[in-house]
Amino acid sequence: MYDELTAVDIQKMQEEIDHRILVLRPQYIREVQEARAFGDLSENFEYKEAKRQKNHNDSRIRYLQRMIKTARVVPVGHEGKGVGLFDHVTLYLPGDDETLQVQLVTTLRVNAGAGYISRESPLGRAIFGRRAGETVQVQVNAEVSYPAEIRAVERGEDDPSLPISQY
Numbered sequence: 001m002y003d004e005l006t007a008v009d010i011q012k013m014q015e016e017i018d019h020r021i022l023v024l025r026p027q028y029i030r031e032v033q034e035a036r037a038f039g040d041l042s043e044n045f046e047y048k049e050a051k052r053q054k055n056h057n058d059s060r061i062r063y064l065q066r067m068i069k070t071a072r073v074v075p076v077g078h079e080g081k082g083v084g085l086f087d088h089v090t091l092y093l094p095g096d097d098e099t100l101q102v103q104l105v106t107t108l109r110v111n112a113g114a115g116y117i118s119r120e121s122p123l124g125r126a127i128f129g130r131r132a133g134e135t136v137q138v139q140v141n142a143e144v145s146y147p148a149e150i151r152a153v154e155r156g157e158d159d160p161s162l163p164i165s166q167y
Helices: 006-034 047-072 123-125
Strands: 090-093 098-105 115-117 135-139 145-152
Touching: 006 047, 006 145, 090 123, 098 123, 115 123, 123 145
Parallel strands: 098 115
Antiparallel strands: 090 098, 090 145, 135 145
């Protein structure tokens, strides 16, 4: 299994890895050593918290390194007239009588609350490659689906200012 990411995604992940290794890791190691000096480790909250932060940082580094290693770099350019990566899409949901603005992004920059949806999400899969004026059926799961009309598609570009997702 691989994630489809852009060159900007890879660069942003590498920058975070570098920051975590060069800045945060030494800081967390220092905090663990200082907390250990307080004595009895079985009741030392500062020590346990420092270890937890250090382990979380190390886990995030491994996660990002694995993402980079297994990623498939995808081009950002548009191959057709349909909805592509980083395009802004205006949708009409007839069931809710609601208009929705979304932007198709890579899995690393998803923020559904802000309107950034993944190409791999049910809505993203339904609209990817489609054109304005088409009505698509969004299949959420085996029992649930809903129609969505693509009202407008505005070409977008990879925006390096979009943050990558944290966990």
